[in-house]
Amino acid sequence: MSAFEELGVMPEVIRSVEEMGWLCPTPVQAEAIPLILGGGDVCVAAETGSGKTGAFCLPTLQIVHESLSVPSGEVDAEPLEEVEEKAGGGWVWSERDRDALLEVDAADAARCTARHTHQWAGARATRGIREGAGGRWCFEVVVMEEGDGLCRVGWSTADSTLALGTDAHSYAYGGTGKKSSGGSFETYGESFGRGDVIACALDLDAGEVRFFKNGIDLGVAYSWHLGDLQGRALYPTVLLKSAQVRAHFQMLQHSYVGDYRAVAAATASQTATPAQEGALDLQGRDRPGNAPLLLVLEPTRELALQVEVEMRKFARYLPETDAGAAVHIECFVGGMPSGTAAASGTVGSTGRQRLDIAICTVGRLTECLRTGRLDVRSVRFLALDEADALIAQGSAPFIYDLLRRIPQTGRRHRLQVVLFSATLHSGKVRQLSDRVQQHATWVDTKGMNSVPDTVDHLVLWVTPDTARAVLEGAGDVHRWPDTDDVHSQVDTRGDDADALSLRAKRAKPLLLAQLIERYRMEQAIFFCRTQLDCTVLHRFLERLTSTRGASIVLHGGLAAAERRQNLARFKEGEYRFLICTDVAARGIDVVGLPYVVNMTLPDEPDGYVHRVGRVGRADHTGLALSLVSSVPERVWFHTACRGRRGAKCQNRALTTEGGCTLWLDEAEVVRQIAEQVGGGSDITEVPDVMTFLRDGHDATAQKVVYGVKRGEGGGGSGGANTSAGAAEAASVREQMERLRPTLEWLQTMERQAQLWFLGHASGKPSPE
Numbered sequence: 051m052s053a054f055e056e057l058g059v060m061p062e063v064i065r066s067v068e069e070m071g072w073l074c075p076t077p078v079q080a081e082a083i084p085l086i087l088g089g090g091d092v093c094v095a096a097e098t099g100s101g102k103t104g105a106f107c108l109p110t111l112q113i114v115h116e117s118l119s120v121p122s123g124e125v126d127a128e129p130l131e132e133v134e135e136k137a138g139g140g141w142v143w144s145e146r147d148r149d150a151l152l153e154v155d156a157a158d159a160a161r162c163t164a165r166h167t168h169q170w171a172g173a174r175a176t177r178g179i180r181e182g183a184g185g186r187w188c189f190e191v192v193v194m195e196e197g198d199g200l201c202r203v204g205w206s207t208a209d210s211t212l213a214l215g216t217d218a219h220s221y222a223y224g225g226t227g228k229k230s231s232g233g234s235f236e237t238y239g240e241s242f243g244r245g246d247v248i249a250c251a252l253d254l255d256a257g258e259v260r261f262f263k264n265g266i267d268l269g270v271a272y273s274w275h276l277g278d279l280q281g282r283a284l285y286p287t288v289l290l291k292s293a294q295v296r297a298h299f300q301m302l303q304h305s306y307v308g309d310y311r312a313v314a315a316a317t318a319s320q321t322a323t324p325a326q327e328g329a330l331d332l333q334g335r336d337r338p339g340n341a342p343l344l345l346v347l348e349p350t351r352e353l354a355l356q357v358e359v360e361m362r363k364f365a366r367y368l369p370e371t372d373a374g375a376a377v378h379i380e381c382f383v384g385g386m387p388s389g390t391a392a393a394s395g396t397v398g399s400t401g402r403q404r405l406d407i408a409i410c411t412v413g414r415l416t417e418c419l420r421t422g423r424l425d426v427r428s429v430r431f432l433a434l435d436e437a438d439a440l441i442a443q444g445s446a447p448f449i450y451d452l453l454r455r456i457p458q459t460g461r462r463h464r465l466q467v468v469l470f471s472a473t474l475h476s477g478k479v480r481q482l483s484d485r486v487q488q489h490a491t492w493v494d495t496k497g498m499n500s501v502p503d504t505v506d507h508l509v510l511w512v513t514p515d516t517a518r519a520v521l522e523g524a525g526d527v528h529r530w531p532d533t534d535d536v537h538s539q540v541d542t543r544g545d546d547a548d549a550l551s552l553r554a555k556r557a558k559p560l561l562l563a564q565l566i567e568r569y570r571m572e573q574a575i576f577f578c579r580t581q582l583d584c585t586v587l588h589r590f591l592e593r594l595t596s597t598r599g600a601s602i603v604l605h606g607g608l609a610a611a612e613r614r615q616n617l618a619r620f621k622e623g624e625y626r627f628l629i630c631t632d633v634a635a636r637g638i639d640v641v642g643l644p645y646v647v648n649m650t651l652p653d654e655p656d657g658y659v660h661r662v663g664r665v666g667r668a669d670h671t672g673l674a675l676s677l678v679s680s681v682p683e684r685v686w687f688h689t690a691c692r693g694r695r696g697a698k699c700q701n702r703a704l705t706t707e708g709g710c711t712l713w714l715d716e717a718e719v720v721r722q723i724a725e726q727v728g729g730g731s732d733i734t735e736v737p738d739v740m741t742f743l744r745d746g747h748d749a750t751a752q753k754v755v756y757g758v759k760r761g762e763g764g765g766g767s768g769g770a771n772t773s774a775g776a777a778e779a780a781s782v783r784e785q786m787e788r789l790r791p792t793l794e795w796l797q798t799m800e801r802q803a804q805l806w807f808l809g810h811a812s813g814k815p816s817p818e
């Protein structure tokens with residue numbers, strides 16, 4: 051039995067991963083896959099390069115495939131509406147069409163409660179009144195004594211979000227004395243609260259909604275042209291925050307001027323259910339062609355594209371389902387044509403439009419939702435990859451809004467949410483998890499120190515003396531590297547802070563050239579702070595004969611297609627060096643990459659963890675070198691300039707003085723990084739990089755080889771020199787061979803013991 055099979059992974063997926071050389075799950079895969087397959091919400095914090103992509107792609111792909119394979123009869127076996135109707139006489143709050151934070155009372159489904167004090171949670175009734183039914187209809191909401199929060203009550207169509215009052219056909223009256231529809235709020239009626247009875251009245255002959263408080267008419271709140279709803283039904287809806295309400299759908303407490311009848315008196319032909327309207331039967335095969343079951347959110351285009359490639363590899367042997375092609379995967383990122391199924395109507399073999407898995411960046415998803423190109427109402431699985439980066443990008447409000455658009459419970463499943471990153475240990479991530487997940491299980495294979503021990507860290511201090519010596523050594527001023535031009539009027543020979551900063555900046559590229567030579571770097575990523583820094587470094591390396599034509603640039607200023615192409619050319623070995631900003635810091639997987647060099651440290655320790663995580667992946671060893679100025683460097687930080695951030699900016703004043711520069715104290719950043727990644731992975735600090743290089747430090751002299759599997763000659767904290775490493779690997783292999791029969795025997799014994807236990811527990815005879 052394959053180790054992946056033990057985790058419950060299906061044979062077709064195992065076949066793909068085995069072809070990729072994955073014989074055993076990594077620790078994070080071993081923990082996360084069964085939890086996800088078991089239907090739980092999971093937060094996974096594990097070191098860079100530990101196989102997190104597989105940990106969420108394998109089980110989610112399998113869940114999607116299994117959903118597609120459910121026979122149609124089974125999908126429709128017991129419509130939830132029927133179950134709900136049996137319990138509540140036809141009109142109750144829906145168990146399915148509600149936010150996860152709202153509870154529908156099990157014994158009295160006309161009562162619902164939202165306990166959260168900071169978040170709204172809504173629910174719609176199981177039925178609505180069709181626009182064409184005509185007549186005057188009403189339901190009452192009693193605000194219960196429990197809870198001291200807020201309520202909004204009213205009507206909405208089944209395709210509106212549960213955030214009552216925010217969509218066009220969603221009509222709300224709130225406890226603060228406001229009415230809202232389409233997101234615009236106006237003063238209306240008066241405030242209401244505990245003990246009040248609010249009647250939500252619908253006049254389908256006039257196209258009007260009005261509200262009554264304790265029997266008193268508050269006047270027409272909304273009106274529309276008959277036919278505007280296109281025959282759709284309006285459903286009783288509530289939105290609560292720390293409040294409890296009970297609805298009267300059948301017997302009204304008050305009588306109302308205008309002869310309004312309780313909604314439960316409507317005949318079947320006058321009402322509709324979301325399923326009849328095609329609004330909620332979205333996870334079955336009636337799902338619209340642009341409505342995926344799995345939605346993966348990625349912080350960058352590069353990552354989204356990489357995950358798409360991986361997902362397609364895992365899916366390649368999946369058998370065709372009744373619904374047509376095995377699983378239809380698409381990537382939605384900015385700047386390139388994507389979403390072909392959704393846009394052009396790609397069809398599966400059943401002749402139906404299909405999209406099962408959508409991998410998106412936030413920007414493109416926002417646009418696709420606005421234009422209706424993607425429909426998220428069928429999503430039953432949401433994966434937030436690099437969740438902390440999504441938060442740092444400011445996407446948390448978008449995620450909360452997204453969650454409102456996705457039904458929390460499907461016909462037979464609830465929405466499952468997983469969060470992944472190497473750096474999940476922040477209050478903001480916990481907050482996100484609390485809001486979007488339910489009872490999430492944390493898989494934390496490495497705690498705070500999420501840097502693999504296959505990475506060696508060298509901090510090479512660039513002191514003012516080093517910088518001076520390096521520049522003097524370079525000779526002619528014209529051969530000095532350019533800089534980001536922050537120090538335009540500075541005398542390089544001076545000793546003030548600006549002069550020291552400028553010299554450190556000019557010295558770093560020269561030192562990099564020496565490091566490339568000393569380490570005989572054949573493949574490396576050089577991280578820079580800004581797009582301009584990348585351009586300047588690229589220009590410098592192009593001037594040197596030894597590195598001319600060897601590097602390529604990747605940053606957010608390039609067109610999407612160029613970014614994709616440049617990354618692909620580097621991965622394929624066409625270029626030896628990738629000069630990039632943090633756009634490539636996360637997730638990018640270059641198998642066996644030996645070196646990462648930080649030309650400037652990132653502002654945050656988390657940024658360092660992700661950057662150096664490009665090496666030391668999948669048990670390969672790697673070296674992370676950081677050129678760190680011992681004096682503060684003045685750098686661009688464009689906040690004051692308007693329009694295109696930083697372009698042609700000449701405002702060299704400090705941000706504190708209304709300008710666009712700041713002093714970066716790399717020494718302080720090193721201290722923070724050492725604190726975060728210390729422990730398991732020591733950072734070796736070299737006090738003076740010049741002496742280090744001059745004294746002939748030579749990687750090959752130490753016989754350390756980076757970029758190879760640990761134990762096969764690699765360095766890394768747990769590594770060794772080439773010959774010792776190879777010997778160690780051989781000895782491990784030998785030991786494993788020796789132990790194999792014993793392990794197989796133990797496995798058989800355990801299986802027999804379990805079978806015996808199961809047989810014993812069920813009263814059947816125990817197996818031999």
Ligand SMILES: Nc1ncnc2c1ncn2[C@@H]1O[C@H](COP(=O)(O)OP(=O)(O)OP(=O)(O)O)[C@@H](O)[C@H]1O
Nearest residue numbers: 072074075076098099100101102103104637639668
């Ligand atoms: N079970 C496995 N066996 C062998 N190799 C694996 C296995 N799982 C993943 N890998 C390989 O390990 C490398 C790193 O995996 P992956 O990109 O998923 O890491 P990650 O944890 O997502 O890293 P990051 O935090 O940088 O995004 C990839 O090259 C992948 O193919």
